[in-house]
Each structure stands twice: as structure tokens, then as C-alpha cells.
Amino acid sequence: xxxISQKPSRDICxxxxxxxxxxxxxxxVTMMFWYRQQPGQSLTLIATANQGSEATYxxxxxxDKFPISRPNLTFSTLTVSNMSPEDSSIYLCSVxxxxxxxxxxxxxxxxxxxx
Amino acid sequence: xxxxxxxGSHVSVSExxxxxxxxxxxxSVPPYLFWYVQYPNxxxxxxxxxxxxxxxxxxxxxxxxxxxxxxTSFHLTKPSAHMSDAAEYFCAVxxxxxxxxxxxxxxxxxxxx
Numbered sequence: 767x768x769x770i771s772q773k774p775s776r777d778i779c780x781x782x783x784x785x786x787x788x789x790x791x792x793x794x795v796t797m798m799f800w801y802r803q804q805p806g807q808s809l810t811l812i813a814t815a816n817q818g819s820e821a822t823y824x825x826x827x828x829x830d831k832f833p834i835s836r837p838n839l840t841f842s843t844l845t846v847s848n849m850s851p852e853d854s855s856i857y858l859c860s861v862x863x864x865x866x867x868x869x870x871x872x873x874x875x876x877x878x879x880x881x
Numbered sequence: 882x883x884x885x886x887x888x889g890s891h892v893s894v895s896e897x898x899x900x901x902x903x904x905x906x907x908x909s910v911p912p913y914l915f916w917y918v919q920y921p922n923x924x925x926x927x928x929x930x931x932x933x934x935x936x937x938x939x940x941x942x943x944x945x946x947x948x949x950x951x952x953t954s955f956h957l958t959k960p961s962a963h964m965s966d967a968a969e970y971f972c973a974v975x976x977x978x979x980x981x982x983x984x985x986x987x988x989x990x991x992x993x994x
Contacts, residue, residue: 770924797980808971808984809925858924862980867913867932870982872925 768793768861770873778879779849786845787876789859794839796864800832803856803875812857815842849880883908883974885985893991900959902988904946904972907953912974914955915982916946919969928970931955942966967992 769792779785789798798815813821813834821834836842846853856877862870888903906912913932917925929940936948946957955972972985 799981808986809982810984811981814981860925860982865980868980869927869930870915870980871927872917874924877922 767869768795768871770859770861770871772857772859772873772876774876775874776877776879778881780881781850783849784845784847785849785878786843787857787859787878789842789844789873791840791861795861796839797862797868797870798836798842799860799862799870800834800842800844801858801860801872803858805854809858812844815844815859846878849878851880854878854880883912883976883983885972885974885983887970887972887985887988889988890986891989891991893993894962896964896992896994897961900944900957900962900966900990902957902970902972902990904955904957904985905953906955906972906974908974913980914946914948915973915975916940916944916955916957917971917973919971919987921968925971928957962990962992964992964994966990 771790773788800812801809803809811824812827813823815834815836817836833845856875858875860870860872862868884907886905915930916928929938931938931948939945944959969987971987973982
């Protein structure tokens with residue numbers, strides 16, 4: 767299984783600022799995803815991070831608010847831009863192979879609080 | 882589109898009792914189904930997965946789940962609960978031909994002495 771780390775593990779930010787979250791994997795992976803888990807709720811997929819091209823966003827999420835980079839097969843970043851208290855959530859990255867048979871592994875998450 | 886329904890947002894059992902967490906799915910294609918566990922302040926850990934092989938799937942920590950196509954269910958069970966099983970449990974299904982996961986709302990399991 768892949769070992770995934772995220773930085774920072776938690777942060778408290780002011781309204782209107784931006785935060786970039788890093789996701790690092792210990793081996794090359796095909797697929798990387800970013801999820802949001804709002805307080806007391808389930809996980810919702812934000813986007814699929816594509817290596818060498820623009821991320822694929824899910825309905826309700828836009829690039830201007832959640833820009834994503836994936837410069838190589840082991841690293842991705844998610845930026846939460848112009849934050850508001852509604853952005854307070856846990857943000858998790860996950861990785862997998864390219865088929866449905868492949869298990870998806872999750873990072874420990876980044877707990878974000880926006881004041 | 883695929884979807885997952887978890888019945889019971891909170892389940893409480895006594896230590897040593899049977900654990901049953903319910904999951905029903907909706908899918909227009911043969912589903913791949915997963916159970917993940919989230920301990921407090923941690924990420925998600927895979928418990929088990931169904932990928933169209935055996936319908937009874939055994940996972941880690943003594944958990945198992947049975948895929949029942951006729952009931953569109955994938956309930957998670959453990960014969961004897963342990964205090965360390967207290968956590969949030971998520972059922973998930975992959976969407977379409979891709980490995981994008983669709984999660985249920987989650988069930989918080991409490992285990993009391």
C-alpha cells in the first residue's frame with residue numbers, strides 16, 4: 767500500500783486568505799484525488815488531479831476556488847482560495863491505480879479552520 | 882448515477898455484541914463496493930472491498946461484508962465488538978468505469994462496556 771503524507775496537518779486561517787495543501791506519496795501512482803469532508807459529514811470528491819494537465823473538477827467545484835497542481839506522479843497540491851468560514855473542513859488526498867479494481871488509499875487529512 | 886445509503890447515522894453496541902452496519906447501493910453497472918473506517922482525527926483506512934469475486938468478503942480487524950445483489954446491499958458485520966472498534970464507518974461505491982468513489986453519509990459506531 768502507498769504511504770501518503772499531507773502538509774499541513776491542520777491550520778487556522780483568516781477569511782479572505784488562501785492556503786495550499788501538499789500531498790506526497792512514497793511511490794508513483796496513476797490517480798490522485800482531492801476530497802472535502804465538512805464537519806460531521808461524509809466525503810465529497812473535489813477533483814481528480816491529472817499529471818501534466820488541468821484537473822478534472824466535480825460539479826459544484828471550480829478551478830478558481832480550488833486550483834490544483836500535479837507536477838509529477840508522486841506529488842499534488844490543492845489551494846483553497848479566498849477562504850470563508852464555510853471552507854472549514856478536512857481536506858484529504860487519495861491515490862490509486864487507474865482501474866476500478868485498484869484500492870484507493872487516503873492521506874491523513876488537513877484540518878482547516880477559517881475564522 | 883451510483884449512490885450509497887447507510888441506514889443509521891449512529892449505532893451503539895455493547896462490547897462483545899454483534900456489530901451490524903447497513904449499506905445499500907444503487908448502481909446501473911456491476912458495482913465495486915468498499916468499507917472504510919475513520920478513527921478520530923485520522924484519515925480513512927480500507928476495511929474490505931468487493932470486486933465481483935466471492936460475495937462474502939473478509940477484511941481486517943475481524944470485519945466481513947456480504948454482497949447481496951437481490952437486495953442491493955453490502956452490510957458490514959463483526960461477531961464481537963471491541964472497544965477499539967469505535968469509529969466512523971463509510972460505505973462507498975465506484976462510479977461508472979472509473980475508480981472515483983461515491984461515499985455514503987457514514988455511521989458512527991459507539992462501543993460501551
